[in-house]
Amino acid sequence: MSVATISSDHVRRRRLTDRAMTWMCLAALLVAIAPLASVLGYVTLRGASSVTWDFFTHLPAPVGEPGGGMVNAIAGTLLVVALGSCIGIPIGILGGLYLSEVGGGRFGWWVRFTADVLNGIPSIVIGVFIYALIVVPTRHFSGFAGGVALGVMMIPLVIRTTEEMVRLVPASLREASYALGIPWWVTMLRITLRTATAGVLTGIMLAVARVLGETAPLLFTAFNNPYWSLRLDQPIATMTVQLYNYAIAPYDDWHRQAWAAALVLMTLTLVLNVAAKTAGRRRFANGR
Amino acid sequence: MPHDRAATPAAGGPPGGLSLAAAGLRSSRGADDTFRVVLGAFALLVIVLVFGIGFSLAMASGPSLQKFGLSFLWTSKWDPVHDTFGALPFIYGTLVTSALALLIGVPVSLGVAIYLAEMSARGSAVVLSFIIELLAAIPSVILGLWGIFVLIPWVRGSVEPALGRALGWTPLFSGPAYGIGMLAAGIILAIMVIPIISSVARDVMLAVPQDQREAMYALGATRWEMIRGAVLPYGRAGIIGAVILGLGRALGETMAVTMVIGNRPQIVASLFQPGYTIAAALANEFSEASSSLYLSALIEMALVLFVMSLLVNAAARRLVSRVTSSVIAP
Structure with a gap:
């Protein structure tokens, strides 16, 4: 009899532990989501009251003058990200195609390994590298240097997603193409890569979303510029650097501009992320 | 794991494995090789970048390295x-x-x-x-x-x-x-x-x-x-x-x-x-x-x-x- 009660106590204790741990894990989840909710809430509320038409059409106002906007920084961000994409996307896609279609062996291992390492290098270090590589020899900050820095950051992301996505293309498609006598390199470009387009685009969108929000690699490459300028050989304003400068300044007007910039940036990056991930997921669902 | 990939070549594989398709089109062989080299060059770029970052940082920090050493x-x-x-x-x-x-x-x-x-x-x-x-x-x-x-x-x-x-x-x-x-x-x-x-x-x-x-x-x-x-x-x-x-x-x-x-x-x-x-x-x-x-x-x-x-x-x-x-x- 006593054995039975001991064991039922024991079972009860084990059940209680089980339930307690389940609640602890749920609590952890809530703790993880709380800051996200807070950030989204504050940026939306404070940003929405600060985003005006002027924000998209006017140049920054001098200190003390209310109003003004960030049209130069918006244009600058688009330009620098476009330049980064022109560098990062082709290199990433062709490198990824190599890894998936050719890259066995030691060399392929090294490429994968260094791509992962490059992905983990802090963005500020990439900024210092581009500073030493481009800004020092040309003797001034430039939009070009900023674009190259962002391009370098995009390469590892695009390379690894392209590799994975191209790998998913069924072998039968390639074999059908070979059977028709189409050379390997044409098959790669017109059959394999084209079939994987949706997946590769997903990777590109994620990479663009990531560099769109980057500040650190632009601080001393693209620098900043209070005026309207689209010249790539000159310092250029970007939304992230502008946001940073406004956020740490002591003026309320500038803080409002910072929240507005945060809302615009956050909307862009989240839309790109959601689009990329839903597209990627749908592709996977079809593949299975 | 990278080693698995090395062991099993990707589906389709490089042209070497497809003598059937390649044999009839000897002229495309050269184009294939060129393309493979081009792809490899882009992949190599990643390795060069990482080493380049380390090298250029080490070079540019020379004066400080010389003056202060490890201290x-x-x-x-x-x-x-x-x-x-x-x-x-x-x-x-x-x-x-x-x-x-x-x-x-x-x-x-x-x-x-x-x-x-x-x-x-x-x-x-x-x-x-x-x-x-x-x-x-x-x-x-x-x-x-x-x-x-x-x-x-x-x-x-x-x-x-x-x-x-x-x-x-x-x-x-x-x-x-x-x-x-x-x-x-x-x-x-x-x-x-x-x-x-x-x-x-x-x-x-x-x-x-x-x-x-x-x-x-x-x-x-x-x-x-x-x-x-x-x-x-x-x-x-x-x-x-x-x-x-x-x-x-x-x-x-x-x-x-x-x-x-x-x-x-x-x-x-x-x-x-x-x-x-x-x-x-x-x-x-x-x-x-x-x-x-x-x-x-x-x-x-x-x-x-x-x-x-x-x-x-x-x-x-x-x-x-x-x-x-x-x-x-x-």
């Missing part, structure tokens, strides 16, 4: 006016804030990962994972803005007074509550590493074979006992890898930290005090470095950060890929 790493006087530079306060700040981030972030991340992998229903797990991953997508400068105007007042008004009352007798939590400082930086870094650690750890747990779980259940284990006895031990290497991956992110994170840490190069016990990290120093002082020695000292700190993140990432990838073979998102 740069353990002297703490940072005085641009007299051209004396020691990186210790920055290294200290980087390590302390990263350690704080892991201390706060790892238990939460593991809880999240366990919940998503083992406890929630499939449908809600997909949605919740998606939400957690969105947190990783928020630009760090926006988290910094939120840190200045939301987190700092909260830390100054509630967190630090409460910690001071409960643990004020330890040097770690003594002194006035500033808000900005090491503690705030640690909290914001924790927020940034949670999505990374939890999503990689979740992938690792999902890769644990089902029969491991069933074996535990067959022994009469409760769900928690199954997780402790089967999932966590099996995935241990990968989970440690996930944590190290988070550490890599925390070490190099720049903007959000710069905006909340207070940027003062000092080594003090109290976490309520302002500090400085390597990345924050680069962000703040790089474009105003007046002398070439100052600039090369900053670049040498970038080199230190580069080496740290290289080691940390290499270790993490190795551990994670032992368990899951999929691509690990940043």
Whole structure:
């Protein structure tokens, strides 16, 4: 009899532990989501009251003058990200195609390994590298240097997603193409890569979303510029650097501009992320 | 795992394996080879880039390396006016804030990962994972803005007074509550590493074979006992890898930290005090470095950060890929 009660106590204790741990894990989840909710809430509320038409059409106002906007920084961000994409996307896609279609062996291992390492290098270090590589020899900050820095950051992301996505293309498609006598390199470009387009685009969108929000690699490459300028050989304003400068300044007007910039940036990056991930997921669902 | 890929050539394979198609089209052979070399060159570019970064940082930090030698790493006087530079306060700040981030972030991340992998229903797990991953997508400068105007007042008004009352007798939590400082930086870094650690750890747990779980259940284990006895031990290497991956992110994170840490190069016990990290120093002082020695000292700190993140990432990838073979998102 006593054995039975001991064991039922024991079972009860084990059940209680089980339930307690389940609640602890749920609590952890809530703790993880709380800051996200807070950030989204504050940026939306404070940003929405600060985003005006002027924000998209006017140049920054001098200190003390209310109003003004960030049209130069918006244009600058688009330009620098476009330049980064022109560098990062082709290199990433062709490198990824190599890894998936050719890259066995030691060399392929090294490429994968260094791509992962490059992905983990802090963005500020990439900024210092581009500073030493481009800004020092040309003797001034430039939009070009900023674009190259962002391009370098995009390469590892695009390379690894392209590799994975191209790998998913069924072998039968390639074999059908070979059977028709189409050379390997044409098959790669017109059959394999084209079939994987949706997946590769997903990777590109994620990479663009990531560099769109980057500040650190632009601080001393693209620098900043209070005026309207689209010249790539000159310092250029970007939304992230502008946001940073406004956020740490002591003026309320500038803080409002910072929240507005945060809302615009956050909307862009989240839309790109959601689009990329839903597209990627749908592709996977079809593949299975 | 890369070795598997090396062993089994990709479907379709290079033209060497397809003598049928290639034999009839000898002329396309040359084009194929050219194309393969072009692709290989682009892949090679990645290796060149990583070595190039290390090389150019080492070259550019030459003056500082020559003048201070290795003592740069353990002297703490940072005085641009007299051209004396020691990186210790920055290294200290980087390590302390990263350690704080892991201390706060790892238990939460593991809880999240366990919940998503083992406890929630499939449908809600997909949605919740998606939400957690969105947190990783928020630009760090926006988290910094939120840190200045939301987190700092909260830390100054509630967190630090409460910690001071409960643990004020330890040097770690003594002194006035500033808000900005090491503690705030640690909290914001924790927020940034949670999505990374939890999503990689979740992938690792999902890769644990089902029969491991069933074996535990067959022994009469409760769900928690199954997780402790089967999932966590099996995935241990990968989970440690996930944590190290988070550490890599925390070490190099720049903007959000710069905006909340207070940027003062000092080594003090109290976490309520302002500090400085390597990345924050680069962000703040790089474009105003007046002398070439100052600039090369900053670049040498970038080199230190580069080496740290290289080691940390290499270790993490190795551990994670032992368990899951999929691509690990940043």
